[in-house]
Amino acid sequence: MIAKLPLDSPRWRDFRGVKVNEMQVLLEQLAFAAATGGGDARRQTWKDLSGRLMDDGAVADGAYAALPHLVEAAAVLPPGQTVDFWVDLGFIATADYRLPAPADLEESFGAALRVAERAATRSLLAAGAPGQVCAQLALSCVALAGHHIGELLWQLPDHRESGLVLSCPTCGSDTEITDFSVDPGRPPLEAPLLPDPAQVRQEGHPWGEAAAALREEALGEGWEPFLRVAHDVAVRGVSAETPGQAVLCLVAGMVAVRGTPRQAAEELARRLMSLTGHFRCWDCERTWTIADGLAEPPDGVLSPHRPDRARTDSDGAAAGAEAAAAGRTSRAAMRFRQEESAVVAADGTTWGRISVFCDHLPGSFGGVDALAVVSSPGRPALVAGGGDSRRSTRPLRGTRASSRH
Structure with missing residues (x-):
């Protein structure tokens, strides 16, 4: 009592x-x-x-x-x-x-x-409630558990709307996605990682029956990894420290298996599951989960950034922003730009000195999303940078640089 x-x-x-x-x-x-x-x-x-x-x-x-x-x-x-x-x-x-x-x-x-x-x-x-009501109820459950993703109640995407407005957790700038559509067949993104095994509620929790209700085949081919994340969260119990992406998988999974009518509920579940993707703030150029842009997490519970990746054919060596950022504590998405003879990351870090610059592609401007480095003993490193001109980035055709390492 x-x-x-x-x-x-x-x-x-x-x-x-x-x-x-x-x-x-x-x-x-x-x-x-x-x-x-x-x-x-x-x-x-x-x-x-x-x-x-x-x-x-x-x-x-x-x-x-x-x-x-x-x-x-x-x-x-x-x-x-x-x-x-x-x-x-x-x-x-x-x-x-x-x-x-x-x-x-x-x-x-x-x-x-x-x-x-x-x-x-x-x-x-x-429940067996209509999909949108079922989503509200699932988000209320996680809100009552003390998780910040419950705040999505106030911004729950309507199935009739295709736009999203995301607020950067760092600088507060709004980024608008005008057409947020989901392929009804296969997921457009990778499933989030499973929660840390240490994140288990110790005092007991009511989510065990939810784990039993989840079915990996509920959303069709390709969505099984998302349902496995949902199941894992339910087994361990929702806590304030559980990553927002993982909790969203649980919310979407429950909509899929408890919402009505079934087809409409599954479509809404896929849309909710796709909120586990990422977006880049146009202002500070940091990368966040879409969920964090809709419901800002508290300090200390920010989801890790996920920079763009690049590949190199040179001995399979790791390249690109993600590799460059390894071991660093900054959450900034590593976009690069030229400042006189230096390559500078978005956070102001100098990553190398350039001895020769090649011409960039006509009509390109802005920063560089990723770098590929090819080096051999006794010779200068060859650095190639590129970006997507549709996002106002500036690809470099190639530069010769002294290696930073």
Whole structure:
């Protein structure tokens, strides 16, 4: 049982957004629904109350006193009857403007969130809700688990829209993807890596049944690795430290196996799964996961960058930005530019001195995305750089340089 503020406490008069008499009415309606399996009056009462607990993205302090009572009462209802309640609670938990819980209510509110996560996950497993609602419920579940990806509730891509606006976690600049389409056949990207084996919730969690519900064939050929990531996250339990890409795989996987109608739910699941891809900020030129651009992770939980790759035919030697960045702590995407006789990375690091510059291709400008280096004993290194002119980068046809190493 959750320790709650008594309904006869004079403190209720100090809270905004809730009145004791309204709380008593709603609790009676929830008790009636639990006893009889019916009673729709509670839905309107809750709608009125929730509209005051969260107004225009701001959460009233009365939520911290009211929700422990309501969560405990709603948790005993049949799972299929509480989908709307848990989705609303997910929105409250991820609202932009939330003051910290009062010190004397912090413990009871935290306990309410743990109970809510378990009850919401049961509803998710029993749902069979329309795809978009199922996605909202799955995101509410991870929000109640304390994961930042739950904030996607506020920016969940609509199946009728093809555009995305992503905010860079570093500089805050917006990058717009005007046509975010997903191949219905095969995935357009690689599955994210499995979470760190050490990231296992120690106190127990409600996601075990979700792991059992996930099926690798749910999305068709090519999507199996994404479902394996989803299964792995569910087995270990969602925690604040789980990578956002991996949690998105779990959300999408649950939409695929629990959303209705099946075909529409699978299409939405593929779209959600594709949010595990990457984008490059046009301003600071750093690379982030699309998920991080939609729901900014907290400090210390930023997803690793994934620079563009380049190949070289010289002895299979590693080349390109990713190889150049190995062992470095900077998250910057390694784009390169010429400054007089030096090759300089996007973060200002000097990577080598150039002795001879060749002409660049006509009409190209900007920076260089990747470098390939060919060297032999006793001779200057040959460095070739290139980029995509459609992204305003400047390819170099070739340079002779002294090796940095």
